[in-house]
Amino acid sequence: MRNVYLDYSATTPVKEEVLQEMLPYFTEKFGNASSLYTPGLIAKQGLDKAREQVAALIGAEPREITFTGCGSESDNWVLLGVADKLKDKGNHIITTVEEHHAILHTCDYLEKHGFEFTYLGVDGEGRLDPEELEKAITDRTILVSVMMVNNEIGTIHPIKELAAVAKKHKILFHTDAVQALGNVPIDVKDLGVDFLSMSAHKIYGPKGVGALYTRKGVKIPNYLHGGAQENGKRAGTENTAGIVGFGKAAELAKEHLEEHIAHSTALRDYLAERIRAEVPDCFINGSMEHRHPGNLNVTFKYIEGESILLLLDQFGICVSTGSACSSKSLKPSHVLAALGISDELIHGTVRFTVGDFTTKEDIDYTVDCLKMVVSRLRELSPLTPKEAR
Ligand SMILES: *Cc1c(COP(=O)(O)O)cnc(C)c1O
Numbered sequence: 001m002r003n004v005y006l007d008y009s010a011t012t013p014v015k016e017e018v019l020q021e022m023l024p025y026f027t028e029k030f031g032n033a034s035s036l037y038t039p040g041l042i043a044k045q046g047l048d049k050a051r052e053q054v055a056a057l058i059g060a061e062p063r064e065i066t067f068t069g070c071g072s073e074s075d076n077w078v079l080l081g082v083a084d085k086l087k088d089k090g091n092h093i094i095t096t097v098e099e100h101h102a103i104l105h106t107c108d109y110l111e112k113h114g115f116e117f118t119y120l121g122v123d124g125e126g127r128l129d130p131e132e133l134e135k136a137i138t139d140r141t142i143l144v145s146v147m148m149v150n151n152e153i154g155t156i157h158p159i160k161e162l163a164a165v166a167k168k169h170k171i172l173f174h175t176d177a178v179q180a181l182g183n184v185p186i187d188v189k190d191l192g193v194d195f196l197s198m199s200a201h202k203i204y205g206p207k208g209v210g211a212l213y214t215r216k217g218v219k220i221p222n223y224l225h226g227g228a229q230e231n232g233k234r235a236g237t238e239n240t241a242g243i244v245g246f247g248k249a250a251e252l253a254k255e256h257l258e259e260h261i262a263h264s265t266a267l268r269d270y271l272a273e274r275i276r277a278e279v280p281d282c283f284i285n286g287s288m289e290h291r292h293p294g295n296l297n298v299t300f301k302y303i304e305g306e307s308i309l310l311l312l313d314q315f316g317i318c319v320s321t322g323s324a325c326s327s328k329s330l331k332p333s334h335v336l337a338a339l340g341i342s343d344e345l346i347h348g349t350v351r352f353t354v355g356d357f358t359t360k361e362d363i364d365y366t367v368d369c370l371k372m373v374v375s376r377l378r379e380l381s382p383l384t385p386k387e388a389r
Contacts, residue, residue, distance in 0.1 A: 010320055014206055021247075025043070025240045046243070057182070064213050066214065067230060069210060079093070079174075084220070093115060096128060097120065098155070103145055120132050126150060149184060150286075154297065154353075155292075178197055180292075181202065181203050184292075206245045271296055275367060295352075296351070301348060311376070
């Protein structure tokens with residue numbers, strides 16, 4: 001049986017070049033980067049190089065990059081850090097209804113500690129209006145946090161315009177760029193953001209490594225306390241092998257960005273075209289114009305996305321329903337709900353994300369299986385109208 005992985009937004013396989021770069025740091029280069037003898041310096045050199053590689057991918061300076069344990073940690077750190085630092089100035093934070101749970105659940109936590117939130121809404125295509133941000137700002141606003149690319153429907157948000165609005169009011173601006181990294185060009189100086197979250201495992205690097213860009217001159221309290229690792233900003237012995245892998249993955253992402261975008265877009269569009277032509281009673285969610293190059297989010301009427309996922313798995317095909325984080329809960333996706341889609345239709349939604357190892361044959365096989373699966377499920381579903389059977 002064929003194995004087709006179409007869930008690149010959940011995680012990506014580690015590229016061979018990345019793995020090869022990492023391996024020596026488990027064995028001969030195992031030193032603690034804080035140690036002053038030679039093996040320590042060798043480990044430290046690995047970290048320094050990775051910091052340059054990650055910085056280069058987003059147009060930052062190496063000292064503006066702090067490695068963390070994951071993208072979620074970077075998101076938590078910014079919200080909790082800014083809230084703590086500026087609590088005497090204000091208690092209002094602006095974010096959006098489309099954020100990842102790493103942001104939304106941190107907001108829930110802060111709400112219990114007296115902070116207030118405005119969640120900017122989106123239009124039917126998942127797009128934000130920078131004017132809505134302007135209107136939401138109060139003299140108690142201390143932070144604006146808007147994701148660059150949505151993980152479920154792939155919407156690309158106008159971060160430069162939004163950051164300019166925040167800057168005009170002297171408010172700090174954070175963007176969760178975990179889905180954007182390696183999929184859209186990023187230049188932090190041009191964007192004008194103060195903080196930017198990243199994660200290695202979404203760009204063909206290892207799991208359990210993230211980074212936070214903090215603009216030079218901006219300082220927030222530490223999130224992890226202890227040793228003086230990461231220029232005193234994040235305690236804990238560095239995950240040297242993981243960080244070195246992140247660096248290599250960032251270097252490859254920068255080198256192959258255009259190629260990657262062209263490859264993903266072509267296959268994603270081909271998938272969309274075949275589904276539109278060959279599968280009846282379905283629609284695509286989110287803007288096609290301002291979209292992650294590999295993302296396709298489709299609602300299939302009358303049936304359940306979970307059932308589609310499980311039957312496709314029988315054919316060796318991996319897709320997701322919404323985001324991996326919500327797939328184990330029965331709550332309908334908050335992102336699709338924000339688009340105004342009914343709960344019933346949300347439950348019929350599947351996310352396909354293609355990536356560097358996807359081939360045209362993979363897409364053909366997937367559509368062939370999908371057609372069988374959808375028509376089978378519709379035959380069994382009491383919701384299917386007679387004419388659609
Ligand atoms: C995956 C993801 C995260 C979390 O990153 P981890 O490294 O898995 O913690 C945060 N935000 C977005 C948009 C993501 O897609």
